[in-house]
Amino acid sequence: MAGIKDVAKAAGVSVSTVSYVLSGKRSISNKTADRVLDAVNRLNYIPDASARKMRGHLSHVIAIAPGRREVRHSSLSAYFMQTALRAKAGGYDVLLLTGEDPVDDILRVAQSNLADGVVLLDVEENDLRAARAAEYGKPCVCIGFPKDHDDCACVDVDFACMGRLAADRLRDLGHERVVLLRSVEHLSEPMSGYLNLFRDSFIAAAEDRQMVVMESELTEYRNFDANAFVSKYLIPKNGATAIVNQADPSVLNTVLGVLSVSGMDVPQYVSVLSCGTLLDSYPMSKGISEMPITPAVQCSRAMSLLLGAIEEHHDIRGEVDLSVPTFIDRGSLSRAREAQKGGCG
Amino acid sequence: MAGIKDVAKAAGVSVSTVSYVLSGKRSISNKTADRVLDAVNRLNYIPDASARKMRGHLSHVIAIAPGRREVRHSSLSAYFMQTALRAKAGGYDVLLLTGEDPVDDILRVAQSNLADGVVLLDVEENDLRAARAAEYGKPCVCIGFPKDHDDCACVDVDFACMGRLAADRLRDLGHERVVLLRSVEHLSEPMSGYLNLFRDSFIAAAEDRQMVVMESELTEYRNFDANAFVSKYLIPKNGATAIVNQADPSVLNTVLGVLSVSGMDVPQYVSVLSCGTLLDSYPMSKGISEMPITPAVQCSRAMSLLLGAIEEHHDIRGEVDLSVPTFIDRGSLSRAREAQKGGCG
DNA sequence: CATCTGCATCGAAACGTTTCGACAACACGG
DNA sequence: CCGTGTTGTCGAAACGTTTCGATGCAGATG
Structure with a gap:
């Protein structure tokens, strides 16, 4: 509940000084910085997320949109977790979208600047979410390979x-x-x-x-x-x-x-x-x-693309990234048995 | 990218008038309201999420924290989806937390007002996240039944x-x-x-x-x-x-x-x-x-509690809600066979 | 000594909303 | 015609940050 003003008061400096200490965007003397950091810790100050992004800043949130709401395949949570993990590594949080109308949801969070980018999961061949990516106004990556992918990047196993x-x-x-x-x-x-x-x-x-x-x-x-x-x-x-x-x-x-x-x-x-x-x-x-499918690989690549688009303003529309399949030997393959009288029954 | 100012200009009214038309918090003549709504649609105006919650407002986001990062049970995604579904029904989005240190993550999003409340999944008997709920400064609900639940509500099957x-x-x-x-x-x-x-x-x-x-x-x-x-x-x-x-x-x-x-x-x-x-x-x-376990039931109750706490300021700390187990007959039960010479082998 | 440079700090503007208080216009009862 | 209330609208403050521009001061350079 403590704001930057409280910190400033407690440290006996101005508000802007506190901000600069915290962001490191201007040099501040060690003496002052220490006083400020002290106050920050004492007051348990954490900047307000909304206020922070008021000056044209990123929200550091990416939206993730699973496709069908009937989730029978358990790999979905692997994609969730891997995406969230990679996002976090880049300093982003993940917002889970599950509305009736996925496109509406994406539009809402993207256009309200709640999210800086979008990841689509469970992408189908004819995917409306991918087709309408142009409207989101934020970069968008599919995990999967929809036909219409002019306005988003695609990441998948080949x-x-x-x-x-x-x-x-x-x-x-x-x-x-x-x-x-x-x-x-x-x-x-x-x-x-x-x-x-x-x-x-x-x-x-x-x-x-x-x-x-x-x-x-x-x-x-x-x-x-x-x-x-x-x-x-x-x-x-x-x-x-x-x-x-x-x-x-x-x-x-x-x-x-x-x-x-x-x-x-x-x-x-x-x-x-x-x-x-x-x-x-x-x-x-x-x-x-x-x-196998490789959620970790795809999510990682998706996130790289997305963060590149968000932070470096790369244009990733239409990009396609297919990864070479991996093989895991667990011993269930061997040479074919000789053609013989077949079967045991 | 259009802001409320653009809408006001396009409709020929003041900024506050636009806001009142959209929120309905003061009466506005039909004539003016129509002009405003027209402009809103034409410009595709969606209010900026951060700016909106600058005056002590809710972020309409709840954070959901799965426990272990190794997700082997597929029911996890059922909890994700159900939580998200219920949250959406109440007008909330769901933020997925997956950091190394779950407590840190929760503290960060709760204290920065990024989230208005917290749901804990995969709650263990001795759950640090639940034990430290007091520090979050936001209401918190466990799905599960930790020993130390003085500062959060618990929802589970009995x-x-x-x-x-x-x-x-x-x-x-x-x-x-x-x-x-x-x-x-x-x-x-x-x-x-x-x-x-x-x-x-x-x-x-x-x-x-x-x-x-x-x-x-x-x-x-x-x-x-x-x-x-x-x-x-x-x-x-x-x-x-x-x-x-x-x-x-x-x-x-x-x-x-x-x-x-x-x-x-x-x-x-x-x-x-x-x-x-x-x-x-x-x-x-x-x-x-x-x-069965009943993610839909638990998530729904969890969300009711949480929204009550967030919006009506109910104090839900220490509350425990155990639901009566349901039975689903799929025909795999019948009377015990008579004690006989047992087995077929 | 007069300038210049660089550092440390401050005050204030800006971000895009919501909302408070004010006010003009109008209707109504006296 | 005057108070009183209601309705519709507006201007400006407020929210909590970040960041720009300015300023004061110390030390270096001429």
């Missing part, structure tokens, strides 16, 4: 590249028949482009390499039948020797449970590679090698 | 009550032998009181009712062996007829997988009741009846 890398890796291990385990997420989020981006590029690359790709059926979560999946794609003579997982960790976990019970060991009998997932925050029944 | 209700429900269905499936979360979060609160009250209530409670071993996630669990607690002659799950959904899912493969049907062979979890945002292989 999922097309991931598809090719996955195909390469499996082919190099001799896998010729692969099954793609897809999440039911597709049903509820048809627009979330990255899953399709990966899938298409993986299938194209695999076929280039003479591999056979099967795709699991898309069903409701609750109806997913791991037994049926295993019976259909892994047990037959010409079943797959590798699973590429694009599904929710728990779906994969169920499959692993069935494999384990049936004595179809990973990776001896079947290799598993999970792509575009985030398993390390997730208790799997078995270590699964992975080309 | 986990002791949940333990009793769970015991009652199982006993009424004739279950006399129950196994408690505990999460490994305990290992990493020894202080997170609610799991123990439930456990202790459940065990006490169950023993009161002449039930036998077994407890699964606590191991690392990756080492959790669902087969061993099933063999040890469910297959033997005197095995449990019901599982009370307190563990991570994916651990439970693994168990369900083993049960399903082994032909031990739920609920015919074994009943399952999950407590203190949040399965509906989580794709389980099978519907599991549940006494």
Whole structure:
């Protein structure tokens, strides 16, 4: 509750002197500075945030707008936390936007100067928030890759590249028949482009390499039948020797449970590679090698771009930053078993 | 970028008239009001947030402080979103705090008037953030139940009550032998009181009712062996007829997988009741009846308390609001099977 | 000694609002 | 026609900072 005036009075100096001591923008004698700092500590003075940014100053807040309000994927909080962490490292706080109409919310906080910049999460292929970025009057970064991104920067993993890398890796291990385990997420989020981006590029690359790709059926979560999946794609003579997982960790976990019970060991009998997932925050029944999404990387890059735009006035509109996928070996990949009479059942 | 002065000029009135039209705090003739509103729309005027709260006004921001930065439980984002939703409904935005030192962060945003109030998430039994609430100078609500809560309000599910209700429900269905499936979360979060609160009250209530409670071993996630669990607690002659799950959904899912493969049907062979979890945002292989945590309820109550404190100056320090647990029937409970030669293996 | 330079400090303006007090215009009852 | 009240509007103060320009003073330079 103490203001700068109280500090000034207590230290016996003028208000401006206090301000200069605190900001270091003009030289102040040590003697005076010490008296001022003393008073600051004694009175527990913290400058008022609003008053501070009254002279054309930054609010040091960035707004973060998750997309759909139905949050089923737990990775969302990873993005929240990573964004907040990076923001804090740059001296910014993070404002969470969750209104009915996301665009309205963004407009409000951006135009009222409550926030200096905007990060969009859960960006869909046709994303209204991204399309209207020009109206915000503040720099804007998408984590994701919307079609219309003329007025914002985009940061994402290069999922097309991931598809090719996955195909390469499996082919190099001799896998010729692969099954793609897809999440039911597709049903509820048809627009979330990255899953399709990966899938298409993986299938194209695999076929280039003479591999056979099967795709699991898309069903409701609750109806997913791991037994049926295993019976259909892994047990037959010409079943797959590798699973590429694009599904929710728990779906994969169920499959692993069935494999384990049936004595179809990973990776001896079947290799598993999970792509575009985030398993390390997730208790799997078995270590699964992975080309994960990387919230830390994307958030960090997003924040660099954003802070550059805010503080150095870089124009980041239209910029696209795709990062090369990483691979984490958790031992679930090995050479394809020899073509044999297939299965154990 | 247009300011109130521009609007005033465009409408041909004084600055104060514009302000009164917008706030409705004094009567203004319709004619003038229309002209002003016209100008506001034409210029796309949005008042500057900082300037607005310069005269002793509220910032209409509440700060939300998650506890541990390692976020493995996905329910965190449910709390984020629910808090933000409720806050927005009351006209508040939400600021996400994630600094190294949570107390510092809270002090900073509270004392600088950046936020009008504070919500603490992931509150532990001995929570420093709660203990120091007096210093914030703003009202503070915990979601959780710390020991030292003299200076903040607490909102939580009544986990002791949940333990009793769970015991009652199982006993009424004739279950006399129950196994408690505990999460490994305990290992990493020894202080997170609610799991123990439930456990202790459940065990006490169950023993009161002449039930036998077994407890699964606590191991690392990756080492959790669902087969061993099933063999040890469910297959033997005197095995449990019901599982009370307190563990991570994916651990439970693994168990369900083993049960399903082994032909031990739920609920015919074994009943399952999950407590203190949040399965509906989580794709389980099978519907599991549940006494869930209820982020929406807690966040809503927390926000009511907080807004009451902020806007009506209620003193909410020391207040405790425990909500009665809810039960969701998803069909995984049935009468205990008759004592028989036990198991299928 | 007269200037100049640089340092330390101060007073006041500025930021964009809200709100208080004033006042003119008008209506109404006496 | 005078008080009294109401309505609509305005000017200016206030909020708590930052920062510009000015000033006083000490020491260096001519």
